[in-house]
Amino acid sequence: MVTPQVLLGVAVGALVLAFGLYGVYLLGRVEAAEERLEQGRSPAPEDPAEDDRETR
């Protein structure tokens, strides 16, 4: 039976899971930035000037 308490439990579980997913997102961002750095590019996610130079 779905009671307010069960909904609360689900909501809190989702909230805690969201923390973990936020950590996974940050980890992906760090890995992508470090990979760009290893390739000699700017670690920042968007660098239009650099992309422009590469295209030319």
Place this chain on the structure above:
Amino acid sequence: MNRRRLRAALMRALLLAPGILVGFAIATSPDPLGCPGAQCGWEYPLGQRLLYVHVPLAWVAYAGFAAAGIASLLVLARNQAGAGRSLRSLVEVTTLFSGTALVTGLAWSYEFALYDPLADPKVVTTVVLVAVLAGLWALSASTPPGASERLVAALTLMGTVTVPASWFASRLASPHPDFTRPESSLDPVMAAHLIVASLGFLILFAALSLLRNRVLALEVDRPW
């Protein structure tokens, strides 16, 4: 395996560990003995397990705010980019943790019809603590880039007074449960579960702060 991959594997383990520790604490905790009112059924033990989320979140948020206070001192004393990054990452994760601690505490109080959260000094001081953190973000957003760091550091330092205020409110005149009161006690089994869950949330806090710090170090020149 190079150092980058090793560090990424370690961070993955740090992100996985809290789920295991908190899940273990919640899954193996014994059902509470008492029953406060008419709502008692199988839902009451479920609601009681919110304690293994609310209490550790609150403890770690207090520690996070205190750590942000130390980082703000370093910003004001040395004005180094590293201290500014630490301050920003600590304030970010502390905002998440303290806001969630407040919400889970209010959700837990739903079980107790006689408990009025708005009349509880503990809740009021914690709302002020969260409001101070919200104020830090408002201040940061409303000042020019580069100028906000020292302002945010000064307000963080002043805001740390809300940590002892919130912490001690439940030891003084508050209906909020507090096992550190002389007349209170905590079941050793429950204490062990709380310690395991707290360790999980402490690891999660450290992992999120470190990752956020690294993102700021890689992607931006000035964190504020």
